[in-house]
Every structure is written in C-alpha cells, then in structure tokens.
Amino acid sequence: MENITNLINQGYKIMKFERDIDLTSGQEVGVVELKALDGYLMKLNFDDNCADEMEKVIFNYLKEK
Numbered sequence: 001m002e003n004i005t006n007l008i009n010q011g012y013k014i015m016k017f018e019r020d021i022d023l024t025s026g027q028e029v030g031v032v033e034l035k036a037l038d039g040y041l042m043k044l045n046f047d048d049n050c051a052d053e054m055e056k057v058i059f060n061y062l063k064e065k
Contacts, residue, residue: 011037017058019051030054 016033030051034042
C-alpha cells in the first residue's frame, strides 16, 4: 500500500483499467496503466479477485454520479 501512496504523491494518473488473460497461466487478470508527469508509463497486474474488487468500486462510484 505504501508503494501506491508513493505513486499518488509522485503525480501518477490512472490512464486505463482493463481485463486481460495472462498468457502463462491462462487466468483472467486486471491491468492498470499508470502515467507519470514525465510521460513514463507503468502497468500493474492484479489477479482476478482484485480486479473484481476494483470494478465494484468503480461501479459504485458511477452509480453515485
């Protein structure tokens, strides 16, 4: 969690959240693409359960808007 806080403090923005299939395991994963202020792109991969939780948060946010 501390690493995510550092990314936020450094000004990273979430550019994309998507579902994908891990080519080595065949499992569904979540991929978050982050962009730094200097243009550096970073991808974070999460397991299917974590991606489900992220989607719940996004859908709840959208429901409130």
